[in-house]
Amino acid sequence: MRDRLILLPGWGLGSAPLEPLAAALQGLNERLHVHVEALPALASADPDEWLEELDTSLPQDCWLGGWSLGGMLAASLAARRGEHCCGLVTLASNACFVARADWPEAMPAATFAAFRQGCQADAGSTLKRFALLCAQGAGEPRALGRLLAASAPMPRAEFLLAGLDLLAALDTRQALQQFRGPQLHLLAADDALVPETVSSALLGLQPDIEVGVLASAGHAFVLERPHEVAAAIQAFLSEAKDD
Helix, strand or coil, X not given: CCCEEEEECCCCCCCHHHHHHHHHHHHHCCCCEEEECCCCCCCCCCHHHHHHHHHHHCCCCEEEEXXXXXXXXXXXXXXXXXHHEEEEEEECCCCCCECECCECCCECHHHHHHHHHHHHHCHHHHHHHHHHHHHCCCCCHHHHHHHHHXXXXXXXXXXXXXHHHHHHHXXXXXXXXXXXXXXXXXXXXXXXXXXCCHHXXXXXXXXXXXXXXXXXXXXXXXXXXXXXXXXXXXXXXXXXXXX
């Protein structure tokens, strides 16, 4: 299934932000089958349970990709599948979402803890705030934030909290080093959630990967600039297939 790409969405905002990108990719290559797969509805924050659910439901021998949390899960699943994964594409995704002593290029732990507390107290307001954070750095952040919030589903609070706890628990550094297939990691220069400095940190983990940074873009560049992102992904896929 070298002509199949699975895209996994990020936390909280559902699959809608990735649909324009999927359509743009299909427009560039009608032989490429792109599918946006919803994240599992799990109340557990155990990464192994999420990966088991995804490994069971997703086809083997395809390209795996994802936005933010979806990219972290795609990276972990790619390492788990090894040669049965054609390659990996992550979009605005970090190796560790929450900063650690040996990975400072991430959200400060205190900021994340306050965000989680807000989600526990008022999930709806927190999702709206999150949409605005994702839109920061965009050309028209308010309009993009409203679009993200309007299309977001309203999962049960326990699922949202489990997803946040999963974000805090995931560490894909070893997975990125173990997976030997082609990798493309696209980041944004003005991302309010994943700092641009992640680009050099990722290359420090695995120098043979491709890393790109979109100028004048924020965390939601997948929705704001789908055609530009699709062109970068298509170029990567074509080059990888030629190797």
